[in-house]
Structure formats: structure tokens, C-alpha cells
Amino acid sequence: MINSMGTSTEPHILVLAGGLSYERDVSLRSGRRVLDALRATGLSAELRDADVALLPTLQEDPPDAVVIALHGATGEDGSLRGVLDLCGIPYVGSPAAAARLAWDKPSAKSRLREEGILTPDWVALPHDRFSELGAVAVLARIEERLGLPLMVKPAQGGSGLGASVVRESTALSAAMVSCFAYDSTALVEKYVTGTSVAVSVLDLGEGPFTLPAVEIVPRNGVYDYAARYTAGLTTWHTPARLPAAIASAVAGRALGAYRALGLKDLARVDLIVDAEGEPHVLGVNVSPGMTETSLLPLAVQAGGLEFGKVLGELVRLAVERGAW
């Protein structure tokens, strides 16, 4: 960023997208959008996949900062962040350890509960526990303890992949099988009925703040993969149609979750507001979707900010800060 003449130049930014996760396709879309937004603000950025050519490139031509638009394990479980730390390259977003904690939903939920942040009751079980103890008995116990309806989802993962709502006992086995196709551990949660909202949290150098909550109303009632990434299948209300007091409680809880998990720069917190107006934190995302139908860019716009400028500011802060 400082050339040999001692004068300042624009930072060279590497946007990472793709990867080998189930969310590769989403990530490529996010990456393209991030790239366009950065370039639109006059910054110099290029897009790269996370593959065997990445490390040699980082060594030969180290960028001033990396923006991680990778979703799924590579982008979110902290491992790639750890590698960037090894290389001494700054990146936008949470440090490796915080990312790892947030990525594993059961671990994140435990931390949230310790911090007194409401999250639906749950149990997390690897598939081999079912074979050891007998699926029928374990499922019956889960149902007895948590009650129907239930939410079954991979302990690690995103985009609604492998997730399903179980309203009848007979559907529980199938939901477990679908879930285990994506991950070896399933998170079974008490399903909270209410208003789905996502709150984006940003920190542009003066402490974290929340953007207006985005309310999610899928046309078919289910916010699955198709509903997330097909424009037209979901209506997003920004700000969420919540009374001021509840909106404020939602924002407070999202901020609480962000802090409890030690997150930095930006994150998205997914919540559900129950019939009594109580917000429950479902999970957090340290590498939120940046596609045209993603929630964080919507929230940025609703907050009166410009997506490209926000990214540019986060990059500037990362460069200043250096590697975590």
C-alpha cells in the first residue's frame, strides 16, 4: 500500500470465493458482487478461488487485504483464516477462533446460553450415536424432551441445506437422514414459530452497531435454498415490521450475540421473534451471503449506507490493523 517512494497507493484487495463447500455456487455469486462493489468505489480488487494456486499467489504477490466471500467450511470454520494468519495477511472479518466458535452451531449456542442470550433449546448428536443407541429410542427421547415441531439442521453449514422443519413424529427419521447427507452431526432444535429476521452487525472502527433488521417472508412458507436464492420467491421487509420496542430488543440481542462470540467487523445474526415478542437467536454467520438476494446487502442499503463504501472501509480498517 506504500510504494518505494513512500507515497500512498490504493490497497490491493483479493476477494476469495468458490471453494469446495456445498455453497460454492452461492459463494461465487457473493464474490462477484463484492468484487463489483469494491471496483465501483474505485478500489483495485481481484477474485480468486481457494485452491492449490492460492498460497503461491499469496506469497508471490501478497495482497494488502483479503475479503472472504467463501461460504461453508472453508470460509467460516476459521481454518482459512488461520492460514491467512500464518501468512500474515490481513482480512476483513472475525478472527479464526471466533469464526470456529460461530461456525459450529452447538458450540455457538452453548456460548450464547452461558451469556444469557435466548436461543431455542437443542440437542446435537453425531450419526453414529444413533447406530450405537438405536435410532428409535433416541428420536423418541428427543421428541419427548423438546416437543414438536422441531427444526433439524446440520451442526455446521448454511443456506438452509439439509435443514427441515419436522411437524410430525413420522417425518423425524427422514429429516435426520437428509441432514446427515450434509454433516455427520445433526442439531435438533425446538422450532420457534414467529417472525424470521436477520440483523447485520457492522463495526466501522467505532464499535459494533446494528443495521435495520430484515424480515423474511418466504412465498411458500419455507426459507429453503430455492427461496433464498431465487429472486421473487421471498419477500424481504426492511426494516422488519416490528413494534419499536421489539425491534430494539432484536437489535440488542443481535449485538449481544455478536459480542458473546467475539466477532469482528461484520456478521449476520439470524433470529426469530416469537408470539410474545421475544427474540431467539438461531445462529450467526461470519461470512454472510453477499448475493443479490442476500440479507446483509439489503440491510446495508436500508441503513442508508453504500455496500461498496462499507466494504472499502472494512478493507481500510483491516489493512490498518494488520493480521489478527
Add this chain to the structure above:
Amino acid sequence: MTGTTQDDYTDRYARRVRGMTTSEIRALFAVASRPEVVSLAGGQPYIAALPLDAVGEMMNKVGADLGTTSLQYGIGQGTIELREHICQVMELSGITGASPDDVVVTVGGQQALDLVARLFLDPGDVVLAEGPTYVGALGVFQAAQAQVRHVAMDADGLIPAALEEAIVATGGRAKFLYTIPTYQNPAGVTLTEERREQVLDICERHGLLVVEDDPYGMLSFEGETPRPLRARRREGVFYLSTFSKTFAPGLRVGWILAPHAVREKLVMASEANILCPSAFAQSAVTQYLATMPWREQLKTYREIYRDRRDAMLDALRDLMPAGTTWTRPNGGLFVWATIPDGLDSKAMMPRAIAARVAYVPGTGFYADGTGTSNMRLNFSFPPPDRIREGIRRLAGVMEQELALRAVFGPTTPQRRRGPAAADTPGPDLA
């Protein structure tokens, strides 16, 4: 206070567009393009086997020497030079005496299909097609708002009795039979000599048109390839083929040989559709057929694909869990596998992607979302050692899934909401 759907046109789309959504299965194929993944999911010919230097020189000529015509508009029907060559190509398959006048050049076989649909299908019409069938055809028929009724096949291809039954069951509403009789995609089976006559007789008796799609007929590995249906009947049969598998899919050149009476309407429909096929691509194919040893090249393809098919069949025999069966294609690009009871090829996809292997779940080849107990495996693109490695990984995935299913018991497969294409990769996947 109003919300946004990020698509202000949602309520304005035509009915045929409904159900066109992103799908998680399609998204999984994005991973299959990475080199770590053994992709048995594609349908690409092994273009690296072409003499690319010579093809490059030839293309140079198409631009430099023939540019005043190859870069210009052409006629809707396609150039006479190419249509004459096409008639020679069809002679090799056994279609003799076809007139270049009855040939319409199309943008790949896909546009040929689209033209037939435009000419014959009204919304609500019925099309009979093999079950399973080519996903691209399902897409065309869906866009025409027609209904597809599948007709069962066995190792000898379409079952004549099932065809007759389907015709009767649709009460005369069926407009045509869409069939890929030779080295079928995805099943890899071939309609036998005997059945060819039976199928034609049945269609004739019921006044049902036949749309014969023949992209793979020239890619035979052994034995005699039965002559196309069109070689047996001049009327009532539309013959569709392409240079995508015999030369280069990137050029997008196919054709349709139609009964004389229909040809004019096909040309008009094509002009309304695309004005004219690419003059450049037609010129390239013409030069290829006129100046290059394309018959030898076909031989090369056959040998490469036979080796790869053998590698796949050997690996399947050696590695697949008990209860798995598969077809043994004598040509073409695909093996169709039937997986053990209780497994769901679509639900198993994420596990396969995690194990770095990809296939196409059988559901991609049925209009009605059935096919969960099948998968299509491509052998034309990956080399033999990668094929074996892919099958090894796939077998492991199936073993894991079988173990899981044993724990949780049988479950009912989820039905797809959108079109068959939601369960298949795009054409760019190798």
C-alpha cells in the same frame, strides 16, 4: 410498508416460466467443476482427442479465406453445402436417398427439438417419451406446456407393449413419440432391430408421429448399430442429429431431416426463432467434413470411449455394493445404474460431493420426479483411472448411506417441485 422480492417482474412472467428456480442439487454441481472432484455427471465429448492444431488451421481458413460468407448472414435453412454433407453423413448411418432440401440446419440438436415442439405442441398436449429420457427434451416440452408421459424401457430399449398401452391411455391426445433409440441418454440401451419395426408399426397404426433423436448413433463400440427409424420409414418420422458428439459441441450445429411437407414450416419457424444458423459454425463443419479425416476421428472417439466404458463397467463390477445393477451400453456416453433398495440418489448427492465424486441423480431424467433409485454415469470425459477412482468413491458413499438408512429405516423420497433440469448440471460441466 412494502417489502422487496428482488425481482419486480415476479407477477408478470409467462406460465411456462413458473417453477424455474435455483435448486440445491444444481448448486452442488458447481463443486463438481473443481479438479478435486471426479465428475461422472457431465455429458461432454472428449474434445482433447481432436487434432486441434489442424482444426485451428482450418478455422483460420474459415475466417481468412471464407470470411465474406462465413461472417455474413446466411439462409434460414442452412447452407446447401452443409446440407449435402449432412446427407452423406446420414448415409453412413443407413439413411439413404435423403434430399438436402428436406434438411434444416439447427443450432445444435436442442434447437431441432424446439422447432418440432413449436410446430406440433399446443399447451396441454401429450408427448410420449422413454422413461428415463434426455433432460433437455423435457425442458423443451415443458416450455411448450406439454405433458410428458414416460414409456418404460428394458435392456432392449422401449417396450412396444408399454408404448401401445400409453397411446391408448392418453386417448389420442399424444402428438408424438420422442425417442432416442440408439445408445440412449441416459439409459445407454439400444432399441433392438425387431423392436424398431414393432415401434414403428404401433405408431403408424395409431397415427402417432415419431421424433427420433440420434446424437450417439455413430459412437458404437461393438456389434452392428441398428439402422435409425428414419431409415425404415420416410413419412411420419422426424430425424434429429448433431455434430456435437462427432465433432464439436462448441459450434452448436445440428439438423433435422423432416418429411417434405413439413420442411417449409420448419424453416419459417427457425427464421422466427433464430433468423439463421451461424454461418461461421456451418462453414467450419463443412470444412471439417470436406477436408479433414473425420471418419478416422470417429474411430478414435469410439476407441477412447470403449476403453472408458470398459473401465467403468469393470469398476462397477469390482466395487459396487450388492443390489446395484447397471446397463451395458454398446455405444454412446452413459451408463445407467440402479442403486440398492432404500437408497435415494438425489438425497445422497451432498454426501457424494463431500467424497469428491459427482453423478446425475435419476430424477433429472423424468418429468414427474421419479428416478430416485437411479443415477447416470458418464464415461466419455474422465480417463479410465479417474473413472475407477470415481466409482470407488461412489461405492463408499453408497455403503455409508446404506449404513445410515439401516439405522433410520426407510423414508419416502421427497418429490421435486421444479423442472427436471433442477436435478441436472448445466452443459458446461465435464
